[in-house]
Amino acid sequence: xxxxxxxxxxxxLAGTVLTLAVGCHKKPQPPILPPAPATPAGPAIVPTVTIxxxxxxxxxxxxxxxxWNSEHAVTLELNGRRxxxxxxxxxxxxxxxxxxxxxxxxxGATANASVRVTVTEPPAPVSPHPTSEDLGQSFDTNVKDVxxxxxxxxxxxxxxxxxxxxxxxxxxxPNLSIVIEGHCDERGSAEYNIALGxxxxxxxxxxxxxxxxxxxxxxxxxxGKEKPFCAESNEECWxxxxxxxxxxxx
Amino acid sequence: MNGPIPCPPPLPLVPTxxxxxxxxxxxxxxxxxxxxxxxxxxxxxxxxxxxxxxLPEFALTSGDPAAASLERxxxxxxxxxxxxxxxxxxxSPSTYPLESPAKPAALDQAKVAGWANPPTSAERLxxxxxxxxxxxxxxxxxxxDVTQPSAAFLLGKRYADQPTEAAARVMxxxxxxxxxxxxxxxxxxxxxxxxxxxxxxxxKEVWGMDYDGANQQQITTLASIAYSPRLSPDxxxxxxxxxxxxxxxxxxxxxxxxxxxxxxxxxGTNITPAWSPDGRKLAFASSMSGDMELxxxxxxxxxPRRLTFSKGNDLAPVWNPKTGAQIAFVSDRTxxxxxxxxxxxxxxxxxxxxxxxAVSPSWSPNGQLLAFSWRRMGGGENSGExxxxxxxxxxxxxxxLTHNGLRNDYPSWAPDGRHVVFQSGSPSRPQLFTVTAxxxxxxxxxxxxxxxxxxxxxx
Numbered sequence: 001x002x003x004x005x006x007x008x009x010x011x012x013l014a015g016t017v018l019t020l021a022v023g024c025h026k027k028p029q030p031p032i033l034p035p036a037p038a039t040p041a042g043p044a045i046v047p048t049v050t051i052x053x054x055x056x057x058x059x060x061x062x063x064x065x066x067x068w069n070s071e072h073a074v075t076l077e078l079n080g081r082r083x084x085x086x087x088x089x090x091x092x093x094x095x096x097x098x099x100x101x102x103x104x105x106x107x108g109a110t111a112n113a114s115v116r117v118t119v120t121e122p123p124a125p126v127s128p129h130p131t132s133e134d135l136g137q138s139f140d141t142n143v144k145d146v147x148x149x150x151x152x153x154x155x156x157x158x159x160x161x162x163x164x165x166x167x168x169x170x171x172x173x174p175n176l177s178i179v180i181e182g183h184c185d186e187r188g189s190a191e192y193n194i195a196l197g198x199x200x201x202x203x204x205x206x207x208x209x210x211x212x213x214x215x216x217x218x219x220x221x222x223x224g225k226e227k228p229f230c231a232e233s234n235e236e237c238w239x240x241x242x243x244x245x246x247x248x249x250x
Numbered sequence: 251m252n253g254p255i256p257c258p259p260p261l262p263l264v265p266t267x268x269x270x271x272x273x274x275x276x277x278x279x280x281x282x283x284x285x286x287x288x289x290x291x292x293x294x295x296x297x298x299x300x301x302x303x304x305l306p307e308f309a310l311t312s313g314d315p316a317a318a319s320l321e322r323x324x325x326x327x328x329x330x331x332x333x334x335x336x337x338x339x340x341x342s343p344s345t346y347p348l349e350s351p352a353k354p355a356a357l358d359q360a361k362v363a364g365w366a367n368p369p370t371s372a373e374r375l376x377x378x379x380x381x382x383x384x385x386x387x388x389x390x391x392x393x394x395d396v397t398q399p400s401a402a403f404l405l406g407k408r409y410a411d412q413p414t415e416a417a418a419r420v421m422x423x424x425x426x427x428x429x430x431x432x433x434x435x436x437x438x439x440x441x442x443x444x445x446x447x448x449x450x451x452x453x454k455e456v457w458g459m460d461y462d463g464a465n466q467q468q469i470t471t472l473a474s475i476a477y478s479p480r481l482s483p484d485x486x487x488x489x490x491x492x493x494x495x496x497x498x499x500x501x502x503x504x505x506x507x508x509x510x511x512x513x514x515x516x517x518g519t520n521i522t523p524a525w526s527p528d529g530r531k532l533a534f535a536s537s538m539s540g541d542m543e544l545x546x547x548x549x550x551x552x553x554p555r556r557l558t559f560s561k562g563n564d565l566a567p568v569w570n571p572k573t574g575a576q577i578a579f580v581s582d583r584t585x586x587x588x589x590x591x592x593x594x595x596x597x598x599x600x601x602x603x604x605x606x607x608a609v610s611p612s613w614s615p616n617g618q619l620l621a622f623s624w625r626r627m628g629g630g631e632n633s634g635e636x637x638x639x640x641x642x643x644x645x646x647x648x649x650x651l652t653h654n655g656l657r658n659d660y661p662s663w664a665p666d667g668r669h670v671v672f673q674s675g676s677p678s679r680p681q682l683f684t685v686t687a688x689x690x691x692x693x694x695x696x697x698x699x700x701x702x703x704x705x706x707x708x709x
Contacts, residue, residue, distance in 0.1 A: 186677040189607075189610060191477065194498060194521050195565050223475075
């Protein structure tokens, strides 16, 4: 994220410079024709025009608001097209574009002003792999394991809540694949526990898919009671071991 | 040597006297731990009255200094095999006559009376001789019925092999099996093997051993998690489960060539293979469909055919070894796991156990009994430990084998139908035990690390 901010900061700087440049253009141009001899004793009346873009720098796909003002003009063309003498318009140029407003008065005197709208490529979507280390922490912090009752593979309310968070994280990181490991406590029979852990892992996968996670990102494996998280023989420990562990895939 | 030679590769030998002492010591510990190991008599697993059998030392007929130690090894193993058979009662040597015959010619009528009369009161007499002749160990052994005045010849065998303890053990096992068969005990188990899972190398691998716990040797070296070893009916192949490719998959290992045979992997979790009695098919459990169901597949691979279609886990199939026409298995389709039986094509599914938590069925060789592990009370999380039970399929009568307050699981029938091997002890360090089906002769086979999921060979 720090890199993106720096990039945006440079764009803002560039926009500021452009705005300053536009400011020079906004100064009334000297009349091309000699002043009309019309009214005596007053300063010469000449048309003027100003144009602004807010903002002056956008990403492709975004829009900016052009607004212009004129005085003593009878027509105003914005890039060759007649528009109101004072007005504004949303534009969404696909590439950097100069917008020029040209005004004429009744005597044929003209003035113009321009503003450049700079269009940049949108930044790449926030990468799910800023660094593998960061992601590991992020995964471990955000993806919760799911715990089960004795000899059960049905999801409890706490498990479903954890999985809703897990699904949000996984959907925000669409390039991640995961392995759901089914685990059991030591009390069941070892072969049956492989089957039970398999069903626990599948229950978790099915729920994630139901929540919108692409099933092709999810693998399962049951370890039964072969890889316990806790080695003591008490309920606290057994509960730790009756779980589906969500691990990052390869 | 005569007779079929079992397939195990040559294995390092545990010195027999030390092993026997250890076995006796641990056997005693086990007895203390199993004060109530007994059977009730409501189904037909109780042995009939045991014949009293005397087994004097074999006579040494050569002066070779190696002969005496070989005779001790041979005699120890033979004595243990007969004692473990569950078929005979070994007469205490302290009651034996001072002289024992080396050959049948020495067994005259007076001598027969000496064995048959009190205090020996033997009904059968096993005797013989042993010698080392150059590089050959020769053993002659005889079995006589001494209840008749002139004694009746029942069996005579001659064995020859290298003069090693390993060879002496094999001879003793073969002679024991011949005696048991002659006495009507069906095929003996002295030459049978047990495969099991042990973590003593640092990871769970398949190990093999003789039926009496001797010659324990690591078979697989995949450094992953191995589960559920099953020997093929001809004893040449081993099916088991390995996580070596990431998920549980079936592996087939050829014990003769010591190579893995090609076998397909499937999606999901694939567990609990079971050989059909003809060795041509495997039943197994797989969640390849999303739900764990039973399948059958050619043992050489191919496309699996699905047998079960009920929601819930179906696993741990075992074929009726007598007929191959039925499969027993575990299903939790109604909640906690229960034992079911069905025809081998998946039809006619019936639930056999009535509640609790029942797993790990093993089908007796005669097709009449299932052994299984059952936490009988309620099946809740605090409902006691697992014990080994038998069910007679015809009557559905149930008999409890273990009562030790420990966790007992994975019974596997011996080929003689009189013995069962099972695991017992804490989940983190179970050990393996054999016992006769009437609850007698509990014998501890393993001591090192955790040992589990035993599977007894078909022969």
